[in-house]
Amino acid sequence: MLKSIHTEHAPAAVGPYSQGIAAGPFVFVSGQLPINPESGVHEKEIKAATKQSIENGKAILKASGMTLEDVVKVTVFLADIKQFADMNAVYAEYFSEHKPARAAFEVANLPLGAVVEIEMIAYKG
Numbered sequence: 001m002l003k004s005i006h007t008e009h010a011p012a013a014v015g016p017y018s019q020g021i022a023a024g025p026f027v028f029v030s031g032q033l034p035i036n037p038e039s040g041v042h043e044k045e046i047k048a049a050t051k052q053s054i055e056n057g058k059a060i061l062k063a064s065g066m067t068l069e070d071v072v073k074v075t076v077f078l079a080d081i082k083q084f085a086d087m088n089a090v091y092a093e094y095f096s097e098h099k100p101a102r103a104a105f106e107v108a109n110l111p112l113g114a115v116v117e118i119e120m121i122a123y124k125g
Helices: 046-063 081-094
Strands: 002-005 018-025 027-032 069-078 099-108 117-125
Touching: 018 046, 027 046, 046 081, 046 117, 069 081, 081 099
Parallel strands: 069 099
Antiparallel strands: 002 018, 018 027, 027 117, 069 117
């Protein structure tokens, strides 16, 4: 059974998709842009943007009854791969002991001119 996840503590979807979908023991968190859901501010500096994208994903996980500890896979899309080290430094603050599988790569463009977008897959066994 599939269940759509929605929280006011993450930005609303900017298209025809859900913030997240629960599918059995899995939760798939849609790619999160670095938009503060309360202020609408779109972070453009990579460290602040990475933090905001992860916080948005964390809020969606919380709405589904999960935490970052339940994340098994992360995909990071970067507008500029040269910002990988700065993104990685912030990412490591969230995933230090628990290290999910991850892919990170540069893309030609991201929605709304974002510098980073982060999606997650979580599992509650």
